[in-house]
Amino acid sequence: MDKFKPEHKGQVELYLRWLNKYERNEGEEAPIGLILCAKKSQETVELLELDKSGIHVAQYITQLPPKEVFEEKLRKAILKARLQLQQRDNDSEN
Structure with missing residues (x-):
């Protein structure tokens, strides 16, 4: 903790x-x-x-952050996941 x-x-x-x-x-x-x-x-x-x-x-977290902060963190996490998937796909093609 x-x-x-x-x-x-x-x-x-x-x-x-x-x-x-x-x-x-x-x-x-x-x-x-x-x-x-x-x-x-x-x-x-x-x-x-x-x-x-x-x-x-x-x-x-024990309390949800303000909606705007939560949405921004979610957007960043989705973008990061997409980039990692693209990188994995590119690595497997080479």
């Missing part, structure tokens, strides 16, 4: 590797990790390349 710290990545990677080795059944996809935190630095998350290790960081 604190802000995201880079050391959280190592701890979650250990858990994911353990799950992958001992709990994953044949035919199952690799496990993913979700870190919920009160605050996060998007730059830190990007520099750690968490998406490549199956770890995602989400900031939780």
Whole structure:
């Protein structure tokens, strides 16, 4: 219930590797990790390349922000997802 710290990545990677080795059944996809935190630095998350290790960081909120702020965050998230899909498509074509 604190802000995201880079050391959280190592701890979650250990858990994911353990799950992958001992709990994953044949035919199952690799496990993913979700870190919920009160605050996060998007730059830190990007520099750690968490998406490549199956770890995602989400900031939780206890109250909805003003409608305008919420809409802007939603627009940015949609744009980012579209760009990532385009990049993935481009990478698979090459």
